[in-house]
Amino acid sequence: MAVADDQQLSAVLDEALIAVGDRPALRGWRCASCGRLAFGIKRICPTCGANEGRETRLEGVGALETWTKVFGQSAYVIGYGLVGDGEDDQRVRVFGPVEADGEGDLVPGLPVEIRFRVGTTVWGDERVHHFFAPEAR
Amino acid sequence: MTDAYVIGIGMTRFTKHEADDVELGAQAVAAALADAGIGTGEVDALYAGHVHGGMVAGERVGAETGLAGIPTINVENACASGTTAVIEAVHAVRSGRFDCVVACGFEKVSDRKGMITPAEGDYEGALGLVFPAWHAMRARLYMNEFGLTREQLSLVAVKNRHNGALNPLSHWKEEVSVEDVGASREIASPLRLYDCCPKSDGGAAVVITSKRPDGRAIVIHGTGLASGRADGNYEALFEDVTARAARAAYDEAGIEPDDVDFAEVHDCFTIAEGMRVEGLGLAKQGTYFRQLEEGRWSMDGETPINASGGLLAKGHPLGATGVGQLCEVATQMRGAAGERQLARTKVGVAHTRGGSVPGTEGGSCGVLVCVSE
Numbered sequence: 150m151a152v153a154d155d156q157q158l159s160a161v162l163d164e165a166l167i168a169v170g171d172r173p174a175l176r177g178w179r180c181a182s183c184g185r186l187a188f189g190i191k192r193i194c195p196t197c198g199a200n201e202g203r204e205t206r207l208e209g210v211g212a213l214e215t216w217t218k219v220f221g222q223s224a225y226v227i228g229y230g231l232v233g234d235g236e237d238d239q240r241v242r243v244f245g246p247v248e249a250d251g252e253g254d255l256v257p258g259l260p261v262e263i264r265f266r267v268g269t270t271v272w273g274d275e276r277v278h279h280f281f282a283p284e285a286r
Numbered sequence: 287m288t289d290a291y292v293i294g295i296g297m298t299r300f301t302k303h304e305a306d307d308v309e310l311g312a313q314a315v316a317a318a319l320a321d322a323g324i325g326t327g328e329v330d331a332l333y334a335g336h337v338h339g340g341m342v343a344g345e346r347v348g349a350e351t352g353l354a355g356i357p358t359i360n361v362e363n364a365c366a367s368g369t370t371a372v373i374e375a376v377h378a379v380r381s382g383r384f385d386c387v388v389a390c391g392f393e394k395v396s397d398r399k400g401m402i403t404p405a406e407g408d409y410e411g412a413l414g415l416v417f418p419a420w421h422a423m424r425a426r427l428y429m430n431e432f433g434l435t436r437e438q439l440s441l442v443a444v445k446n447r448h449n450g451a452l453n454p455l456s457h458w459k460e461e462v463s464v465e466d467v468g469a470s471r472e473i474a475s476p477l478r479l480y481d482c483c484p485k486s487d488g489g490a491a492v493v494i495t496s497k498r499p500d501g502r503a504i505v506i507h508g509t510g511l512a513s514g515r516a517d518g519n520y521e522a523l524f525e526d527v528t529a530r531a532a533r534a535a536y537d538e539a540g541i542e543p544d545d546v547d548f549a550e551v552h553d554c555f556t557i558a559e560g561m562r563v564e565g566l567g568l569a570k571q572g573t574y575f576r577q578l579e580e581g582r583w584s585m586d587g588e589t590p591i592n593a594s595g596g597l598l599a600k601g602h603p604l605g606a607t608g609v610g611q612l613c614e615v616a617t618q619m620r621g622a623a624g625e626r627q628l629a630r631t632k633v634g635v636a637h638t639r640g641g642s643v644p645g646t647e648g649g650s651c652g653v654l655v656c657v658s659e
Binding site: 163165166185187188189195196214215216217218219220221225227228229239240241242244245246252257270271272276278 | 400401403406409410411412413414415416418419422423424426427430471472473474475476477515516517519520522644645
């Protein structure tokens with residue numbers, strides 16, 4: 150897998166989840182009525198039902214909530230991170246691969262940076278996707 | 287509004303079968319009709335729960351069992367498909383739309399490679415989420431929050447494999463020890479092979495009618511159906527979707543959790559049984575595993591859970607699972623459970639969870655409250 154550059158982003162971007170701008174970020178959404186933050190663009194607020202909101206960007210550093218190492222044909226680590234858009238202290242739960250060979254350095258609450266790369270999904274297609282890069286402890 | 291009575295049950299063994307899903311469904315439907323002692327002409331409609339059955343699989347089962355021509359309703363709600371089919375059947379009978387219906391579930395799972403994943407197109411599934419991992423991550427959270435130990439987790443498998451060894455229709459018939467579970471191969475840390483249910487094939491069916499049978503009556507007094515709330519900050523350590531489905535079923539039945547004598551609970555993984563029993567309100571949050579050590583959930587305990595062996599032992603043929611749970615509840619209420627017969631079977635609960643949806647606490651959940659009268 151390679152770190153995504155602009156050309157790769159335009160080729161295989163999952164536009165439902167990832168916005169580009171100056172740099173890639175996960176798409177967030179804030180309800181105009183209740184202010185609740187969500188992951189992905191919503192037509193209707195999942196919390197209050199209002200249908201107006203604005204897009205925001207989930208980026209930077211989040212906190213690792215939980216994780217597991219999956220022992221399939223090849224072992225890999227995945228987890229849930231709690232991430233925000235920096236506007237207030239709201240965070241939403243986002244699933245993603247965790248860049249870790251093992252689990253020894255992982256602890257609940259570990260800061261993880263949201264990064265992007267080109268990878269092959271389990272369905273076999275190649276796309277840009279996010280992953281969590283743990284900060285060195 | 288009339289009541290809905292379970293007058294016939296039938297199921298195949300849940301295991302690896304050579305037969306396909308429609309054949310397994312047909313075997314179960316035929317067995318349920320024979321058990322009810324009614325002819326096909328008395329059946330007004332067929333409800334069919336399945337996940338991978340494809341188009342009009344219910345009609346294909348109907349064509350094999352003399353039920354072709356009647357209204358047939360196919361239901362997909364992931365692992366809760368069968369329970370959802372039953373719930374819809376119950377409401378159709380209660381409302382007077384139909385007098386007598388068959389609700390069935392069937393699935394062929396053993397030929398599907400690898401671990402079960404969310405639906406294609408699901409971003410979590412695309413990036414490597416498999417269902418054992420979903421539960422493993424909740425197990426880790428639960429361990430961190432409530433001090434759950436590896437040994438306590440193993441006790442769920444030990445209990446249910448013991449129960450399953452007494453069930454002739456169980457996928458696994460071998461008991462396991464705490465040491466066996468802890469030594470089984472890693473699947474998704476901290477879960478190991480024996481923390482996971484097998485991929486089973488099978489069919490199950492029930493006959494539901496508005497006519498009260500002579501003698502003992504098994505009544506579905508409560509039904510609850512819920513889906514996961516789309517809130518990215520959902521409480522990951524509490525089965526809210528289970529709690530909401532259960533509350534709906536308890537309210538409809540006019541009972542409280544303390545009234546439940548026994549339950550069949552969707553224990554697709556060891557951690558799942560604990561969190562779901564808590565979600566059902568049978569234990570306070572964070573206390574299930576301590577009470578497991580004390581024997582509360584064993585067959586001779588205060589509230590036996592998964593006397594059938596549950597998904598961990600009896601098996602998990604997706605669409606058939608929930609209907610199979612109802613078959614077990616009815617078997618217990620009839621006093622026909624043989625070596626695994628429970629002492630108190632007045633009020634029984636069947637609980638099924640299904641699927642995952644990103645950003646929500648889960649997919650679907652169905653709960654049935656049955657009362658023996």
